[in-house]
Amino acid sequence: MSAAATADAVDPSYPPLLSGAAMPPPPPPGPEPLHVPLIDLENLEHKRLGDVCRSIGLFRLVNHGLPRELSDRVQAETRRILEMPFEQKREEMSEPDGGRPVVYFWGTPAVSLSLRSVNWVEGLHVSLAGIPSGDGLHCSASFRSLMEEYGKHMVRIVKTLFESMALDLKLDPNLLDSCMDPSNGIFRMYRYPCLPKAQSCLGMGAHTDSSVLTVVDQDDVGGLEILHDDSWFHVMPVANTLIVNIGDMLQAISNDEYRSVEHRVLANGTKERMSLCFFVFPKEDFKIRSSSYREFTYSEFKAQVQEDIKETGDKVGLKKFKL
Numbered sequence: 001m002s003a004a005a006t007a008d009a010v011d012p013s014y015p016p017l018l019s020g021a022a023m024p025p026p027p028p029p030g031p032e033p034l035h036v037p038l039i040d041l042e043n044l045e046h047k048r049l050g051d052v053c054r055s056i057g058l059f060r061l062v063n064h065g066l067p068r069e070l071s072d073r074v075q076a077e078t079r080r081i082l083e084m085p086f087e088q089k090r091e092e093m094s095e096p097d098g099g100r101p102v103v104y105f106w107g108t109p110a111v112s113l114s115l116r117s118v119n120w121v122e123g124l125h126v127s128l129a130g131i132p133s134g135d136g137l138h139c140s141a142s143f144r145s146l147m148e149e150y151g152k153h154m155v156r157i158v159k160t161l162f163e164s165m166a167l168d169l170k171l172d173p174n175l176l177d178s179c180m181d182p183s184n185g186i187f188r189m190y191r192y193p194c195l196p197k198a199q200s201c202l203g204m205g206a207h208t209d210s211s212v213l214t215v216v217d218q219d220d221v222g223g224l225e226i227l228h229d230d231s232w233f234h235v236m237p238v239a240n241t242l243i244v245n246i247g248d249m250l251q252a253i254s255n256d257e258y259r260s261v262e263h264r265v266l267a268n269g270t271k272e273r274m275s276l277c278f279f280v281f282p283k284e285d286f287k288i289r290s291s292s293y294r295e296f297t298y299s300e301f302k303a304q305v306q307e308d309i310k311e312t313g314d315k316v317g318l319k320k321f322k323l
Contacts (some may be wrong), residue, residue, distance in 0.1 A: 034226065034233035036060045036243070041160060049161070050168030050258075057246040057259030058226055058235070061161075061215075064242050066153045071217050074150050075274055077143050078124060078189040093124075102126050102143075119204045120195050120267045126187040128155075147187065154278040155182040158213050161244065169254050178286040179253055180212045185280040192223065192265060192273040203265035203273065208317055210305060211247030211279040218243065221273040227262040235263075248318050249282055249298060255290045260318070293321045 037052045042063040052059045082089070086106075093104035106122040131147045162180045171179065192203040203223055218224065224235040224243070235243060251260040265273070282288070284299040301321070308316040 033236045034228060036235055038062055039161075039244070041065065041157065044160070044164045046164040046167040049164050053165065053168075053246055053250075053254075053258040055259075056226075056228060057251075057261035058263075059244055060238060061157070061242040061244050062240075064153075064157055066150075066157070066217070066242065068240060070146070070150055070153070071276065074146050074189070074276055075219065077146060078276070079191070079274065081124060082122060082189075082191045089122075119202060121190055121192050121204050121265070123188055123190040126189070128185040128187065129183055150276075151185070151187070151278075154185065154187075154215055154280075157215060157242070158182055158185075158278070158280045161213060165250070165258075169257065171253070175286075178283045180280055181283045181286075182280050184284070185278055188277045188279070190265075190273075190275045190277065192267060194270060194272045195267040196269055203267045206262055206264040207315060208260040208262050209245065209247035209279060210249065210301065210315075210317070211281055212249045212253070213280050214245050214247055215278045216243040216245070216275055217277070218275040219273060221268060221271045223266040223268055223273050224275075225264050225266060227264075232264070247279070249288070249301070252288050252290055252293055252318060252321070253282075256292045292323060293318065294323055296321050 037056065037059045039049055039052065039059045039061050040063050041061055049059075081102075089104045090106075093102060103125040104122070105125055107119055126147060128151050131144050131151065158180065159182060162176070166173070166176055166179075190204075206227065216224070218237050220237045220239065222234065222237050224237075225232045226235055226245075227233075245261050245263065246258045248260045250258050282298040285297050287295055287297055288301075289295050304320050305315050305317065308314065308320065
């Protein structure tokens with residue numbers, strides 16, 4: 001995408017486009033790329049998987065069965081939508097309560113909040129449950145078909161992983177469908193436009209995910225970093241692999257055995273970056289009981305996160321529920 005096209009496709013009042021805008025620089029990057037543990041989906045060993053989830057909270061998935069050609073097609077369709085003029089995207093797709101299966105966001109993925117952060121990102125928020133019935137100019141039959149096919153692979157992957165994690169954690173088999181409910185999963189397709197003064201802001205600020213699991217299908221540009229042992233480390237892109245990270249809900253369900261990993265994305269000064277992310281959550285009314293946290297449901301956690309963002313501008317997360 002050319003610089004002129006990029007400028008037309010993003011908010012002209014967005015802080016990074018204002019040369020005089022004062023923004024805090026991102027923290028310095030970590031020393032070296034992190035050695036990310038490999039997990040083979042075709043040969044899962046629940047003890048080794050559990051050890052990785054306890055130590056780092058993130059791994060690289062191989063032999064996952066997601067066709068590269070399908071990922072490329074989803075990225076191409078996402079790029080087509082996001083290359084529309086900014087005003088058109090904002091007017092036609094940025095109403096999360098309007099029942100649209102595809103919602104546009106910029107600056108923050110918190111699509112239900114009128115919040116502007118210094119994140120240099122835009123994207124699409126797609127509900128897995130809303131894909132089959134979704135109508136509208138930007139949710140064409142071909143796009144729905146692509147996302148349904150992609151979604152089936154994501155559901156298969158997270159179910160397989162979670163079943164192995166449940167064995168490791170010795171979770172009650174009768175609760176597994178409530179602990180993780182793929183039917184309420186969501187996709188977020190992120191586009192991080194090229195930013196010549198990339199040192200002026202982050203592509204996405206440091207945070208943990210509220211999910212049980214998050215699956216990241218990224219391009220070859222790079223920029224993802226995780227906080228490990230109090231230092232930031234690059235997570236290098238590797239072709240035909242997926243990145244999977246533990247989210248807040250699984251940390252709570254595991255009674256803090258598994259780690260919800262803090263991560264961020266650096267802005268890039270020469271290339272735009274795209275990633276396709278799938279987030280899966282517990283059932284809304286599932287009660288999380290743990291010796292580390294007061295009892296709460298995912299619905300209550302979600303409401304608390306939104307309240308915290310409105311009050312402070314940041315997600316507080318599990319700390320609000322700690323005993």
